[in-house]
Amino acid sequence: MERLPLHGVRVLDLTMAWAGPYATRLLADMGAEVIKIEAVNNWDLLRAFTGQPPNVERVWNKSPYFNHVNRNKYGCALDLSHPRGKELFLRLVAVSDAVIENFRSEVMENLGLTYEVLSQVKPQLIFISMPSHGKTGPEAHFIAYGTNVEQLSGLCHLTGYADGPPQKTGISYGDPMAGVAAAGALALARWQRRRRGRGQYVEVAQRENLINVIGEYKDERFADVVSRYRNQDALDAIIAAWTKERTKEQAADALAAAGVPASPVLSVPEVFQSEHLRSRRFFETVAHADAGTWEMEGPHWRFSETPGHVRLPAPCFGEHNDYVLRGLLGLSEEEVEALRTEGITGETPNWAVHE
Amino acid sequence: MSDPDSSLADLRVLDLSDGVAGAYCTKLFGDYGAEVLILEPPGGHPLRRHGPFPKDRPDPETGALWLYLGTNKRSVTLDIARPTGAALFRRLLAEAEVVVESFPPGRMDALGLGFEELRRIKRRIVLLSVTPYGQDGPWAGRPATNLTAFAAGGQMSLTGEPDREPLKNAGYQAEYQAGLQAFAAAALAAHYADAFDVPQHIGIAAMECMASVLELYLPWWAYLKRDISKRRGNVMSGMVGVFPTADGHIGLHVMPRNWPWFCRALGREDLIEDERFRTNYSRLQHNDELEAIVYAWAAEQKAKDVYRRAGEARAPIASVHTLQDHLDSPQLRAREYFHAAAGCGSGVTMVDQNRSLKAAASGREDAPAFRLG
Numbered sequence A: 001m002e003r004l005p006l007h008g009v010r011v012l013d014l015t016m017a018w019a020g021p022y023a024t025r026l027l028a029d030m031g032a033e034v035i036k037i038e039a040v041n042n043w044d045l046l047r048a049f050t051g052q053p054p055n056v057e058r059v060w061n062k063s064p065y066f067n068h069v070n071r072n073k074y075g076c077a078l079d080l081s082h083p084r085g086k087e088l089f090l091r092l093v094a095v096s097d098a099v100i101e102n103f104r105s106e107v108m109e110n111l112g113l114t115y116e117v118l119s120q121v122k123p124q125l126i127f128i129s130m131p132s133h134g135k136t137g138p139e140a141h142f143i144a145y146g147t148n149v150e151q152l153s154g155l156c157h158l159t160g161y162a163d164g165p166p167q168k169t170g171i172s173y174g175d176p177m178a179g180v181a182a183a184g185a186l187a188l189a190r191w192q193r194r195r196r197g198r199g200q201y202v203e204v205a206q207r208e209n210l211i212n213v214i215g216e217y218k219d220e221r222f223a224d225v226v227s228r229y230r231n232q233d234a235l236d237a238i239i240a241a242w243t244k245e246r247t248k249e250q251a252a253d254a255l256a257a258a259g260v261p262a263s264p265v266l267s268v269p270e271v272f273q274s275e276h277l278r279s280r281r282f283f284e285t286v287a288h289a290d291a292g293t294w295e296m297e298g299p300h301w302r303f304s305e306t307p308g309h310v311r312l313p314a315p316c317f318g319e320h321n322d323y324v325l326r327g328l329l330g331l332s333e334e335e336v337e338a339l340r341t342e343g344i345t346g347e348t349p350n351w352a353v354h355e
Numbered sequence B: 001m002s003d004p005d006s007s008l009a010d011l012r013v014l015d016l017s018d019g020v021a022g023a024y025c026t027k028l029f030g031d032y033g034a035e036v037l038i039l040e041p042p043g044g045h046p047l048r049r050h051g052p053f054p055k056d057r058p059d060p061e062t063g064a065l066w067l068y069l070g071t072n073k074r075s076v077t078l079d080i081a082r083p084t085g086a087a088l089f090r091r092l093l094a095e096a097e098v099v100v101e102s103f104p105p106g107r108m109d110a111l112g113l114g115f116e117e118l119r120r121i122k123r124r125i126v127l128l129s130v131t132p133y134g135q136d137g138p139w140a141g142r143p144a145t146n147l148t149a150f151a152a153g154g155q156m157s158l159t160g161e162p163d164r165e166p167l168k169n170a171g172y173q174a175e176y177q178a179g180l181q182a183f184a185a186a187a188l189a190a191h192y193a194d195a196f197d198v199p200q201h202i203g204i205a206a207m208e209c210m211a212s213v214l215e216l217y218l219p220w221w222a223y224l225k226r227d228i229s230k231r232r233g234n235v236m237s238g239m240v241g242v243f244p245t246a247d248g249h250i251g252l253h254v255m256p257r258n259w260p261w262f263c264r265a266l267g268r269e270d271l272i273e274d275e276r277f278r279t280n281y282s283r284l285q286h287n288d289e290l291e292a293i294v295y296a297w298a299a300e301q302k303a304k305d306v307y308r309r310a311g312e313a314r315a316p317i318a319s320v321h322t323l324q325d326h327l328d329s330p331q332l333r334a335r336e337y338f339h340a341a342a343g344c345g346s347g348v349t350m351v352d353q354n355r356s357l358k359a360a361a362s363g364r365e366d367a368p369a370f371r372l373g
Helices: A019-029 A064-069 A084-095 A113-123 A145-151 A173-196 A206-212 A222-227 A231-241 A250-255 A266-275 A276-281 A321-328 A334-342 B020-031 B062-071 B085-092 B115-121 B148-151 B173-196 B204-212 B217-222 B256-265 B279-283 B288-297 B301-314 B323-328 B331-335 B356-360
Strands: A010-013 A032-040 A074-077 A099-102 A126-129 A199-202 A281-288 A292-297 B012-015 B034-041 B076-078 B098-101 B126-131 B202-206 B240-244 B249-251 B317-319 B348-351
Touching: A010 A019, A019 A032, A019 A064, A019 A099, A019 A173, A019 B240, A064 A292, A074 A126, A074 A321, A084 A321, A084 B085, A099 A173, A099 A276, A113 A126, A126 A276, A145 A173, A145 A206, A145 B240, A145 B249, A145 B317, A173 A199, A173 A206, A173 A276, A173 B173, A206 B173, A206 B331, A231 A250, A266 A276, A266 B202, A266 B217, A276 B204, A292 B217, A321 A334, A334 B098, B012 B020, B012 B301, B020 B034, B020 B062, B020 B126, B020 B173, B034 B085, B085 B115, B098 B173, B148 B173, B148 B204, B173 B202, B202 B204, B240 B288, B249 B301, B256 B301, B279 B288, B301 B317, B323 B331
Parallel strands: A010 A032, A010 A099, A032 A074, A099 A126, A126 A199, B012 B034, B012 B098, B034 B076, B098 B126, B126 B202
Antiparallel strands: A199 B348, A281 A292, B240 B249, B249 B317
């Protein structure tokens, strides 16, 4: 078997929440050594979505949402706002391939960690930023999360019942869409780097990325009124009379057997139990030191020669501090202890940050 | 059409696909500067038949969907099911890095053009197959559309009001999700094939793409066996949701750290230290009161005013933008998102380190979709 496509590619992952971490999950699934960098006072807020009482031991390592999005990654706690943390980060940049961040648009500049600075350390570096509105323009400093991005894209305006208001979609749709785009952009930047010998700065503006999938600029609800088939409502009533006498599976199976495109509307637990996905071995078992053993969705990019798998559970907070600080940077045990004492690294996040 | 200065000009993509997913995948390659050649069946690509058309007059050259997805590609008419077409395809293949197809599983094999044959012709080929349900499994051959794939992937069950039927996201979102994922996977495999001489057949199933992004709903079920995936309409809480204003709608997405800025944007600094709302937990405990405050406040606002004020106040509130709002947007205009030709920006700016970001963003014009043949 060949090695995984991104074997030996080290990605310093400063992203948090969903958009950026989804990008780096795709890279980690394909074999990249993704090092997720958090800090005691600036940790990934998905760790707080635990679904468990706050007094559960080390509950920040038991958030299922975090643990699904961050599987196959390593974790290191390093305070980039501290001069010593910054210095160590730049040393990591020197031995890495890519840096990716999805902070508010000005944060990397405030930290003094712009592409200009990092590419001095490593000209081959690929630097990906994922600001919601882009890093330029009059709204660059506005803040938007995934559901805001869909409101800004037109998707919310266009989605809804014929007689109703604009509708929020079921998930924070802008987040994963930006994540996939960033992973693709990294791949192309690597293609270009192989030819030019140097890296580049890539900006994924989440809002613009989502406008792209509204591409054809059609207001469906108006178009629907104009082009609606005659007698559509009567037809709907006839079909509904037939479907209501059957379960959703029976109806879909009968239609599919007759060559009609049909699918039951699967709930989330039904997706998890889907015979189709199970037969494709979509779900894989993961064992996590703090959170235990359960099944999660595996890599959905099905590569024939180098299939990806869940190889590592999501990192506990600061789990790989020693690997990164001592192994990659060569610090002594005493130096790491000094960082711990000053709060520049650690194994316990400050819970109050996301309270 | 590829930009001669772009170092993606030597990445050549053959597009045999017939739907939105494959077309969006190859559009992204084309937008970034790769050389994309659509191999259209006689009679034209199926997407040419999709409206809307100017003045509602169907024309294979003027459909909005085709003009959008066909941007930055070349086209040739070629029937790979016939000997001459298949022979031409083999010759094109020798000069290609990526082939994108969306036939029912098994069709390429039946034509004698399966992955094993393609890699025999071109050692480092990447074959990308993007379909609703994937290349194997009991549903692999099921007839499907964007609508049925969206229903199967779990997202439809989450969308809409709790007491009404579930909703599809506007447009072809099952296909766009699959197409975007297909693009990223194929780009990664193309680099790997190029650098390490390893070919790849990639299967992308729209259903799995969607099932992999069920936010916290699937993880909570998988790990906690707790189902929180009931449809909840527009309002998740007083902190996350779409609320009516006097003239339109706004959306809030307030995370714990944003609370003080959110209160200031509401003109309610008194709420910051209010015992009922001091922590995320207490805000959820008093959510009915918080929602009532937000509804009452929003009802008196104008959506665009709130968007500007909240933006300056660093609070995550957005007005629900219409398509006209895009065209009027000072942000999108300042960033030159809309290009002169039929297409629009990729949303991703790849900036050469020797060029300024602005120059990179404005120095490009899209090539319009090619005419048939």
